[in-house]
Amino acid sequence: MIQANELMLGNFVDTPDGTVKITAISYEKVAVIRKTEKGNFAVYSESLDDIQPIPLTEEILLKCPQAKRNEKSIITKNYILPLRRNTYLSISDIGTPSGFIWLCNEEDGRTTDLICLYNYDYDGDFYIHKLQDIYYALTSEELEVNL
DSSP, rough: OOOOOGTTTEEEEETEEEEEEEEOOOEEEEEEEEOOOSSOOOEEEEEGOOOOBBOOOOOTTTTTTTEEEEEESSSSTTTEEETTEEEEEESSEEEETTOOOEEEEEEEEEEEEEEEEHHHHHHHOOOOOOEEEHHHHSSSOOOOOOO
C-alpha cells in the first residue's frame, strides 16, 4: 500500500479500474482523473487502500519522451533522462536485480560525478511515481509519461 506522504500531484498509480493520474491528496484518499464511458474525463475519489504503485519497466520508461537510449554505455539496457546542463539520470536494467539509477554529471564527454539514487539489491522494486518524484525534485518540472 502507498502512503499519502509518498505521493505527489501528477503521479501515476494503478486502481481496480486502471491506471490514473493523481490530482489531489488527503490522508485517506486521492482524487484521480479517469476517462468516462462517454470518452470524457472526470475526477474521482479513490481510497489509498485501493491504489497500487506501478513498477517501472523498460516498456514504461520508453513512454517518457525525455528518456533516450544511452548509446555510449556498455550496459545493454541503459537509458538517460536529461535534467539540466550537463546532468542526467542514468537508468539501467530496471526490473532486474542489476537495476540502478544514477545521478550523473558530464564534462568534456566524461562522467565526472556519480550518485546512486536506486539500487535494486538495497531498495527492491522501483515505481514510476518514485521516478516522477525524483525528476520533479531535480528539475521542478513534471516528468512526461504517456500512459
